[in-house]
Amino acid sequence: MKLAASYVGSLALKNLRNGKTGTVKHVFTNTIYIEKDRELLVLTRKSPRAPINIGLRELPASLKAWVNVGDVLRRMDDKLFLGDVEIDLSRAYVYELSFPSFSGEPRLASLEDYITNAAFMLSLLYETSPSPIPLPETREFKLFIQNVIAPLLRGNTQAIHDWNNYTPLLGLGGGFTPSGDDFLAGFLTTINMLTEHKITIDRDKLLRHTSWASALLLDYAQRGFVDETLANLLLSIHNGDGEGLITHVLALARRGHSSGIDASLGVLIATAALSRRDYLVERVLRQIT
Secondary structure (H helix, E strand, O other), X not given: OXXXXXXXXXXXXXXXXXXXXXXXXXXXXXXXXXXXXXXXXXXXXOOOOOOOEEEEOOOOOOHHHOOOOOOEEEEEXXXXXXXXXXXXXXXXXXXXXXXXXXXXXXXXXXXXXXXXXXXXXHHHHHHOOOOOOOHHHOHHHHHHHHHHHHHHHOOOOOHHHOHHXXXXXXXXXXXXXXXXXXXXXXXXXXXXXXXXXXXXOOXXXXXXXXXXXXXXXXXXXXXXXXXXXXXXHHHHHHHOOHHHHHHHHHHHHOOOXXXXXXXXXXXXXXXXXXXXXXXXXXXXXXHHO
């Protein structure tokens, strides 16, 4: 099977060296997860683009038909070899996430109604989610609101820097990436990218509390290496663009079974808390619970 890459993410490119490049850890219909030197490479034909991804142009059948767990990825010049697949890199461009360095607080005063409306949309999506217990109904989520969000609303930022407050959510829920991890990815990325606070949970700690792939995806997200949908959502929030916020929340929420919904919730909870308005957080919580 011969395929061609449309783009190579900037982080993926750093790991693509001649010779052995990685080993397949997970194979799905449209996406392959590869481990290389404790880093993650993702081969996918799905959008959106991301720094860790290699985008595939065409794919006539499921990747499961051609690639197996344990297969070794090798690079020779402008070609990748994986199982029975050969991937041409010669026409691929390098995708570098263009995310501005923000200064000052985001413009949240004009976003209150949009944030509330987005939370209501998420509540409808949670109702149709296959998760047996949606994240907002869990004890761990309610403790997070009590131990992290409530102090943050009072101007106490110490709680958001205590990694022990995040531990109960790590690995919480089913699926390839647990709901708690997806929520934290949205929450931490929002805090880290839109404020002067930098909250980074050590990767080894993440690996002890959740699955390999989910731990790495969360680690990349907290350091700002996110896909373009999440980046556009944060840009809309910073710019006070309510219509953009709704558009990108809905786009993000469509990802996976509930991954995008949980990540979107993390963004909205963080944004509401950053507003320092108790009633806005209450309105969001009322909608989703």
